Amino acid sequence: MGVPGDVIVLWAASESPDGCVWLANAPPGVRVMLVAPASLAKAVPAALARGPVVAVVGSDRDAHRALALGVDEVVRVNAASAEALSAAAESARLRSIGRDARPAAPDADGKAIELLAASVSCRVANPLAVASLNVEILRAAMGAVTGLADAYARDAASWDEPRDSEAQRIVALRASAPASAELQASMNDLALALHEASTAVAHVSSLVAPDDLDGACDIATVVAEVAQLVRIVVERVAEFRLELPRDDACPARLPRSILVQALSALLTNALQAVRDRADRRVITLRVESRVAVGIIEVIDNGLGLGPTALERALETPPSARGTAAPTGLAMVAERVRRAGGEIMLESEPGLGTTVRLFVPLLLRSETPDLTAN
Numbered sequence: 001m002g003v004p005g006d007v008i009v010l011w012a013a014s015e016s017p018d019g020c021v022w023l024a025n026a027p028p029g030v031r032v033m034l035v036a037p038a039s040l041a042k043a044v045p046a047a048l049a050r051g052p053v054v055a056v057v058g059s060d061r062d063a064h065r066a067l068a069l070g071v072d073e074v075v076r077v078n079a080a081s082a083e084a085l086s087a088a089a090e091s092a093r094l095r096s097i098g099r100d101a102r103p104a105a106p107d108a109d110g111k112a113i114e115l116l117a118a119s120v121s122c123r124v125a126n127p128l129a130v131a132s133l134n135v136e137i138l139r140a141a142m143g144a145v146t147g148l149a150d151a152y153a154r155d156a157a158s159w160d161e162p163r164d165s166e167a168q169r170i171v172a173l174r175a176s177a178p179a180s181a182e183l184q185a186s187m188n189d190l191a192l193a194l195h196e197a198s199t200a201v202a203h204v205s206s207l208v209a210p211d212d213l214d215g216a217c218d219i220a221t222v223v224a225e226v227a228q229l230v231r232i233v234v235e236r237v238a239e240f241r242l243e244l245p246r247d248d249a250c251p252a253r254l255p256r257s258i259l260v261q262a263l264s265a266l267l268t269n270a271l272q273a274v275r276d277r278a279d280r281r282v283i284t285l286r287v288e289s290r291v292a293v294g295i296i297e298v299i300d301n302g303l304g305l306g307p308t309a310l311e312r313a314l315e316t317p318p319s320a321r322g323t324a325a326p327t328g329l330a331m332v333a334e335r336v337r338r339a340g341g342e343i344m345l346e347s348e349p350g351l352g353t354t355v356r357l358f359v360p361l362l363l364r365s366e367t368p369d370l371t372a373n
Contacts, residue, residue, distance in 0.1 A: 007089040008047040010035045012066065013058035013077035022085060030089055037062050044069040052092035056080050068338040072096055115268045119230045127193035134190040141183050144176045216362055217259060219250040219294045220287050226263045227285055234267065238274045238281035238300075245287055250294040252359045254339050259359075262332045266298040266355050269329065273302025273353055289361070296357040305347035313345055329355070 009022065012035045022032050035043040037058070044066065047053045054073045055066035063074045072092035075084055227242045234240040267283070274281040284299040305313060314333045333343045340360055347353040 006031050006050065007052045007054060007092055008033060008050060009054045009056060009085065009089070010040070010043055010047060010066075010071070011056045012037050012040050012043070012062060013056055013080075015058055015077045022082070027086075040065055040069060044071055047071075052089070052096035054085070054088045054092050056085075064338065064340060068335070115230055115233060115264050115271070119233045124197045127196040131190050131193040131197070134186045134193070137186045138183075138190070140176070141186075216251055216253050217256040219252050219254070219259065219296065219359060220244050220289075221249070222256055222259050223263065223285060223287050223296060226260055226267075230264070230267060234271065234283060237271050238283045241282065241284040241286075243284065243286040245289045250287065250289045251362045252294055253362055254341065254359050258335050258339050262336055262357060263296070263298070265332050266329075266357075269355075270298055270300035270302065270353070273300045273304075275302075277302055292361055294359045294361050296359065297354055299352065299354045301352040304349040304351050304353055305345075306349050310345060310347050313347075314343065 007030045009026070009030060009032045011032060014037060022030060026032050033043070033047070040055070040062070044053060044055070048070055052073075053071045054075060055063075055071045056075050056077055057063050057066055058077045063076070066074050072095040073088040075088050224242070224244060227240070231240055231242075263285075267285070270283045274283060280301075282299075282301045284297070286297040286299065288295040288297075313329045329343075329345065336343050336357055336359075342358040344356045344358070345353070346356075
């Protein structure tokens with residue numbers, strides 16, 4: 001094992017590494033590791049925890065995957081000479097130093113997750129309150145039934161027929177319990193409430209769970225799911241409009257988790273933008289399908305951005321000088337671009353902001369089964 005800070009060169013090309021001059025005799029401070037291209041998602045995080053990372057790949061697709069996972073440098077296998085590897089290793093060291101010294105960016109992921117968590121909380125709180133109330137009703141009912149059974153168990157042996165006093169006790173015990181119809185309704189409410197709670201948790205888990213970086217998702221479906229989840233929170237602050245295409249699906253080679261993170265971050269920014277508006281607040285989430293691109297728009301009528309803030313909003317890293325730019329846009333832009341998309345921003349002070357995500361759609365011949373999304 002190399003010492004912490006060694007440059008890790010991940011040979012993730014299907015081509016043989018026999019020609020790699022560093023495979024048997026790497027220079028000091030460099031370790032070469034052989035990785036199957038399909039195992040990049042597991043290998044890169046572990047390597048990044050140990051130091052700078054250079055990935056040697058055989059295709060543009062694998063290069064995009066490696067960059068999306070956060071490697072510092074990528075080298076194509078057909079250009080992996082000793083000089084190219086040395087330059088990449090030095091560049092990776094510098095990037096790693098800069099990354100460690102960089103001021104912490106605003107916690108955009110945390111804000112986005114807060115929105116998702118708040119949405120789950122809103123969906124779960126009321127159902128669980130109903131469940132708790134119905135548990136108390138069922139407990140009283142079961143107590144009455146138990147008392148009734150105990151009364152019969154103690155005295156039934158000596159009864160030729162029910163005595164008046166015992167009959168009165170039975171009637172009294174039965175009267176303290178809900179009617180059969182009410183009892184059944186309470187049980188149904190309890191079952192529905194618990195189902196709603198578990199569905200909400202499962203929904204969020206499926207949305208934010210990491211998925212295959214090469215996977216595809218249906219943009220319209222994912223946008224609709226996110227909108228359904230966050231609507232209850234967004235509508236506490238603003239009118240929420242959802243506009244989806246009426247035609248066919250919008251399949252794109254974009255991991256679902258990246259799209260969910262981007263949408264939740266952009267909706268969080270939109271909520272922050274409209275909070276200070278005194279009059280009607282509106283947030284619109286819109287999806288359009290063009291010939292080869294899907295367009296997702298998050299539109300708010302908040303206070304908007306001035307020219308300087310607008311220019312800096314998509315910087316990587318975002319300026320830490322206290323501009324009015326919404327937090328998290330640069331992070332969203334970086335992820336979307338690494339996944340093969342693009343992001344554009346329009347804003348007018350006092351009128352609002354429009355963020356557009358452009359996502360390349362799959363060709364019809366490439367379209368996989370997206371039912372899992």
